[in-house]
Amino acid sequence: MTSSLMPLSARRILKTAKVKITTKCNRHCDFCIFAEGGQGENMSLDTFAQVLDRLEQIPFRQLHINGGEPTVHRDFHKLSALARVRFPDQIMVLGSNAITLARNERLLETVLAYYDQVLIGCDEEHDNYEEVHAVLPVLREAGKIVVVNSVLEAIAPDRLQQLAVLCEEHGAIHVTNHVHHIDVGQPANVLGGLCDRNVDQHLMIEVDGDCYRCFNAMAKIDSEFTVWDADFATKVFEPRSKHYEFCLKCHEYKDSGFPVVPAPIRHTAPA
Numbered sequence: 689m690t691s692s693l694m695p696l697s698a699r700r701i702l703k704t705a706k707v708k709i710t711t712k713c714n715r716h717c718d719f720c721i722f723a724e725g726g727q728g729e730n731m732s733l734d735t736f737a738q739v740l741d742r743l744e745q746i747p748f749r750q751l752h753i754n755g756g757e758p759t760v761h762r763d764f765h766k767l768s769a770l771a772r773v774r775f776p777d778q779i780m781v782l783g784s785n786a787i788t789l790a791r792n793e794r795l796l797e798t799v800l801a802y803y804d805q806v807l808i809g810c811d812e813e814h815d816n817y818e819e820v821h822a823v824l825p826v827l828r829e830a831g832k833i834v835v836v837n838s839v840l841e842a843i844a845p846d847r848l849q850q851l852a853v854l855c856e857e858h859g860a861i862h863v864t865n866h867v868h869h870i871d872v873g874q875p876a877n878v879l880g881g882l883c884d885r886n887v888d889q890h891l892m893i894e895v896d897g898d899c900y901r902c903f904n905a906m907a908k909i910d911s912e913f914t915v916w917d918a919d920f921a922t923k924v925f926e927p928r929s930k931h932y933e934f935c936l937k938c939h940e941y942k943d944s945g946f947p948v949v950p951a952p953i954r955h956t957a958p959a
């Protein structure tokens with residue numbers, strides 16, 4: 689045998705399993721398609737436990753608890769504690785706007801007890817400068833990795849500079865982004881090969897169990913399977929041979945040149 693096709697699933701591991709525990713939020717950012725303000729829906733504690741059961745079937749590095757604003761979930765403490773117990777070796781990451789953390793000591797204690805990293809969106813839309821200034825030093829003092837993300841379309845230069853200084857002073861990471869996960873009337877991409885930007889990167893699980901293998905592919909039609917499917921663990925690593933609906937409008941489209949991603953890799957067997 690001169691060459692063989694290795695089974696792709698045998699050596700693959702997902703970077704992030706992201707569970708959206710609520711679509712409720714305490715903010716109404718214009719660009720956000722992930723939340724529905726106070727009208728949103730919580731994932732029940734029971735459903736969350738079942739999602740964790742499903743995640744035990746796949747290898748992944750980080751468990752990301754996300755929303756909406758996850759800290760407004762009434763069972764945030766219990767959900768966080770349960771996830772930590774079930775996945776002691778995975779990195780626990782929280783996506784938050786930090787507003788409740790600045791105002792509610794119990795919630796902040798929950799984060800300090802169970803999470804390793806906190807990702808905070810901060811700009812005019814989030815309107816959370818004071819809260820971030822209050823919470824970030826506490827998180828860093830406790831040794832948490834903190835990443836502050838600002839949307840460039842929604843922040844004034846002086847605010848951006850202040851955040852950069854705050855992060856520098858406390859050893860947090862400051863990143864900026866363009867709004868990339870919404871259709872703002874941009875012309876459609878010319879889709880050639882499939883985009884492999886998110887292969888083995890993010891699995892997002894919605895409140896209803898719908899799964900997306902790209903954080904950007906958020907059109908309901910882009911959900912390829914659910915966490916409840918019997919062959920869920922296989923589907924997570926199945927090759928993709930179709931564009932997501934949202935690839936047409938995605939600012940991050942990157943043509944891999946391949947009609948299937950990940951492209952099969954040929955391994956030459958030793959002579």
Ligand code: SF4
Pocket residue numbers: 883884885886902903904905932934935936938939940941942
């Ligand atoms: S083009 Fe965008 S939505 Fe499509 S796979 Fe790439 S990053 Fe995801």
